[in-house]
Amino acid sequence: MNKIFEKGGKLYWLHSTIDAFETFLRVPNTVSVKGAHLRDAVDLKRIMIIAVIAVLPAAVFGMWNVGYQHSLALGVGGAHILANFWYGLLKTLPLFVVSYLVGLGIEFASSQIRGEEVNEGYLVSGMLIPLIVPVDVPLWMLAIAVAFSVIFVKEVLGGTGMNIWNPALVARAFLFFSYPNQMSGSEVWIAMRKGETMIDGATGATPITFIGDGIDALTGAGVQYGTSFWTMFWGGIPGSVGETSVIAILLGAAILIFTGVASWKIMASSVAGALFVGFIATATGISDIPCWYHLVMGGFAFGTVFMATDPVTSCQTERGKWIYGFLIGALCIIIRLWNPGYAEGMMLAILLGNTFAPLIDHYVVNGRIARRNKQVKTA
Amino acid sequence: MSALIKLKHGLDIPLAGEAERVVSRLVKPGTAAVCPSDFKGLAPRLLVHEGDHVLAGSPVLADKKNPDILVTAPLSGTVKEIVRGEKRKLLAVLITPDEVQESVDFGHVDVTDAAAVRDLLLKSGLWVSIISRPYGIVADPAVTPKAIFVSLFDTAPLAPDAEFTLGAKTGAMQTAINALSSIAKVHLGICKCQEGGSFAGFENAEYHVFQGKHPAGNVGVQISHIDHIRKGETVWTVSPMLLAAIGTLLGKGKLDLRRRVAICGPAAIEPSYIETWPGMPMSCLAGHIGTQADGVRIISGDVLSGRNAGCEGFLGFFDDQITLVREGREYELFGWLRPFRFNQYSADHTYFNWCLGWLTPKRRYNMDTNLHGGPRAFVMSDSYYAKYLPMDIFPLYLVKACLAGDIDKMEQFGIYEVLPEDLALCEFIDPSKNYIQEIISDGIDLMIKEMA
Numbered sequence: 001m002n003k004i005f006e007k008g009g010k011l012y013w014l015h016s017t018i019d020a021f022e023t024f025l026r027v028p029n030t031v032s033v034k035g036a037h038l039r040d041a042v043d044l045k046r047i048m049i050i051a052v053i054a055v056l057p058a059a060v061f062g063m064w065n066v067g068y069q070h071s072l073a074l075g076v077g078g079a080h081i082l083a084n085f086w087y088g089l090l091k092t093l094p095l096f097v098v099s100y101l102v103g104l105g106i107e108f109a110s111s112q113i114r115g116e117e118v119n120e121g122y123l124v125s126g127m128l129i130p131l132i133v134p135v136d137v138p139l140w141m142l143a144i145a146v147a148f149s150v151i152f153v154k155e156v157l158g159g160t161g162m163n164i165w166n167p168a169l170v171a172r173a174f175l176f177f178s179y180p181n182q183m184s185g186s187e188v189w190i191a192m193r194k195g196e197t198m199i200d201g202a203t204g205a206t207p208i209t210f211i212g213d214g215i216d217a218l219t220g221a222g223v224q225y226g227t228s229f230w231t232m233f234w235g236g237i238p239g240s241v242g243e244t245s246v247i248a249i250l251l252g253a254a255i256l257i258f259t260g261v262a263s264w265k266i267m268a269s270s271v272a273g274a275l276f277v278g279f280i281a282t283a284t285g286i287s288d289i290p291c292w293y294h295l296v297m298g299g300f301a302f303g304t305v306f307m308a309t310d311p312v313t314s315c316q317t318e319r320g321k322w323i324y325g326f327l328i329g330a331l332c333i334i335i336r337l338w339n340p341g342y343a344e345g346m347m348l349a350i351l352l353g354n355t356f357a358p359l360i361d362h363y364v365v366n367g368r369i370a371r372r373n374k375q376v377k378t379a
Numbered sequence: 380m381s382a383l384i385k386l387k388h389g390l391d392i393p394l395a396g397e398a399e400r401v402v403s404r405l406v407k408p409g410t411a412a413v414c415p416s417d418f419k420g421l422a423p424r425l426l427v428h429e430g431d432h433v434l435a436g437s438p439v440l441a442d443k444k445n446p447d448i449l450v451t452a453p454l455s456g457t458v459k460e461i462v463r464g465e466k467r468k469l470l471a472v473l474i475t476p477d478e479v480q481e482s483v484d485f486g487h488v489d490v491t492d493a494a495a496v497r498d499l500l501l502k503s504g505l506w507v508s509i510i511s512r513p514y515g516i517v518a519d520p521a522v523t524p525k526a527i528f529v530s531l532f533d534t535a536p537l538a539p540d541a542e543f544t545l546g547a548k549t550g551a552m553q554t555a556i557n558a559l560s561s562i563a564k565v566h567l568g569i570c571k572c573q574e575g576g577s578f579a580g581f582e583n584a585e586y587h588v589f590q591g592k593h594p595a596g597n598v599g600v601q602i603s604h605i606d607h608i609r610k611g612e613t614v615w616t617v618s619p620m621l622l623a624a625i626g627t628l629l630g631k632g633k634l635d636l637r638r639r640v641a642i643c644g645p646a647a648i649e650p651s652y653i654e655t656w657p658g659m660p661m662s663c664l665a666g667h668i669g670t671q672a673d674g675v676r677i678i679s680g681d682v683l684s685g686r687n688a689g690c691e692g693f694l695g696f697f698d699d700q701i702t703l704v705r706e707g708r709e710y711e712l713f714g715w716l717r718p719f720r721f722n723q724y725s726a727d728h729t730y731f732n733w734c735l736g737w738l739t740p741k742r743r744y745n746m747d748t749n750l751h752g753g754p755r756a757f758v759m760s761d762s763y764y765a766k767y768l769p770m771d772i773f774p775l776y777l778v779k780a781c782l783a784g785d786i787d788k789m790e791q792f793g794i795y796e797v798l799p800e801d802l803a804l805c806e807f808i809d810p811s812k813n814y815i816q817e818i819i820s821d822g823i824d825l826m827i828k829e830m831a
Contacts, residue, residue: 039749
């Protein structure tokens with residue numbers, strides 16, 4: 001690093017930024033000074049980049065799907081796959097640019113203020129945020145949401161590793177509660193150019209909108225979107241950019257589990273929790289939607305794989321992870337079925353899960369301590 | 380033999396440079412050092428002056444709080460220099476050894492007489508080889524411990540093979556076990572692979588068989604599985620090497636700290652064993668280091684919890700291993716961005732060495748001291764670290780309690796049971812590159828201060 005970026009140099013205010021770019025390209029020459037003399041080759045950059053790679057299939061599919069939904073709405077059934085992708089890319093790229101520019105800008109500035117190196121955490125959050133918002137969300141709203149979440153949910157608490165809630169989800173929640181018109185309904189999920197109108201019989205609503213109306217309304221909703229189980233599984237339906245294709249998300253889940261970056265226990269127990277509540281609902285006649293439909297609808301799969309498993313905001317202990325995942329899955333379906341105001345329960349379920357994670361851990365940890373202390377008395 | 384205790388958690392780091400099982404030479408140092416910093420909890424008071432003549436076993440230092448605790452000279456000779464650092468802190472007493480070695484004769488004691496054994500250990504300077512837990516400090520002679528634990532195997536990277544270094548001293552070790560069992564019950568931890576070996580037949584002690592990766596050989600880990608330390612309890616631990624020294628003292632009446640030391644590590648030329656005394660200067664190792672001496676880190680101990688001695692340093696009192704590793708002061712272009720990094724070792728699954736490990740189980744890595752990343756806040760969850768700590772403890776909770784200086788929480792999360800070395804692997808694998816051992820060590824210091 002040039003001397004002017006060091007402490008006392010003229011451009012010291014750029015120190016963290018320059019350091020971030022430099023360490024991005026090459027591993028620094030620092031050696032261990034205390035403790036273990038050798039260190040594992042892994043660092044947070046590696047772990048975060050694996051998470052970003054895991055999200056890529058969902059992101060690429062999402063871009064194509066934006067174009068595909070647009071073509072369907074216009075009645076152009078046979079549009080070329082690349083044409084659809086190109087349309088989607090142009091529509092979603094600004095979301096990524098805004099998310100990264102605003103988020104990383106704040107991250108770099110905060111790191112400089114704290115005198116620390118830039119943490120890689122936002123590389124993942126910045127990738128996730130565009131994928132969980134409707135494609136037509138106005139960019140200025142996105143910028144405000146990102147700024148709010150990075151500043152108030154992450155930086156004021158001390159940066160990545162110190163936050164209580166998942167920053168990407170808080171950004172979405174901020175949009176959801178501040179600008180409900182742009183975040184729900186049937187107008188926002190399909191990106192239309194000015195002057196274009198949908199053909200008759202097309203609807204912009206996501207399948208999840210019909211949860212309250214039952215399985216018949218769901219399957220009969222919009223024929224051209226084919227809201228059957230398999231269409232929802234492969235993802236050719238309207239929805240937030242990256243959440244629609246369960247196949248692409250499962251690919252990401254495979255990467256995360258293979259590399260050990262995310263906990264398979266949280267994913268498995270979240271699915272179990274959703275199936276459990278969904279089954280009870282159908283068994284008691286509250287809803288006639290089969291419980292496995294919930295797994296492919298809305299943001300459940302995306303949230304389970306990429307958001308609930310965030311190591312900072314999820315449970316710390318292995319037993320806690322089981323409880324935490326189950327709680328999220330169950331809460332998601334409870335909100336979907338019993339709260340007509342919020343069609344999508346996953347966002348709130350994970351944020352609630354984040355809130356309860358320290359409590360769950362507290363009981364797991366104290367349970368073990370109490371068990372050990374009991375051994376004292378018997379021994 | 381008691382039941383087998385299988386430890387699932389842990390990691391054997393495949394580090395290159397294992398010492399060949401031959402004693403290549405006897406190193407009789409030109410200078411031997413007595414360093415008070417080897418003994419945690421000892422406030423040194425100097426008992427000799429420059430120019431004094433000492434015998435092997437003559438007192439050199441005493442503890443200020445408890446003057447009965449002595450540190451004695453490992454070799455007979457003349458006190459050459461007393462090295463002091465900042466604020467006149469005593470760093471080392473340098474002794475020039477005599478050609479013909481003479482030892483203090485401590486006579487014989489009845490090994491069944493606990494008071495006589497204590498007295499002999501104190502007089503001979505071998506008392507400091509007894510480590511007291513919690514906190515890992517020099518034992519207090521006034522205390523009778525709950526039990527005494529000895530781990531007869533070492534699982535640290537490139538650790539010396541105890542069968543090779545001590546196989547000939549089992550008689551002395553038995554004498555020491557007999558003596559220590561007059562003070563408290565002795566527990567021996569052995570490895571599954573040692574069953575039937577030369578350490579399997581000791582009497583007057585209870586055996587516990589362990590199987591697992593490092594840190595299964597750490598005595599702290601073994602204690603937590605045999606009979607964990609509760610608040611207010613004290614246990615003692617002795618390393619097998621010093622157990623043999625205690626036995627020799629009891630048998631022959633002389634202090635004999637001569638030991639086989641493994642010279643190992645990826646930067647070591649002809650890794651093998653030497654015979655020498657504690658306090659040997661590292662300059663004696665020139666033949667193993669080669670010409671690039673400033674590019675090599677000389678560690679007294681193992682790579683996880685040893686001490687960076689440097690070219691000017693000395694072999695520690697408790698160490699029977701010197702590890703030489705290259706200083707990794709280079710930049711690595713696109714390091715973490717490369718899909719594979721075959722030349723770097725990582726236990727994490729984001730690199731794919733773990734798949735390679737199935738294909739080439741004998742692969743050893745030439746690792747260096749590079750941090751491979753920058754310091755960050757803890758991001759990965761507790762269970763990520765717990766995979767490398769086979770104890771009933773939540774490592775990250777303990778570390779965070781230490782960071783916060785919260786005495787109650789540290790107590791609950793198990794500060795009494797651990798020493799920094801037990802969490803060394805957590806530090807090794809930490810992607811956030813925190814100095815976990817230092818955090819634990821500071822936590823222990825705080826406990827000592829607050830609970831005194």
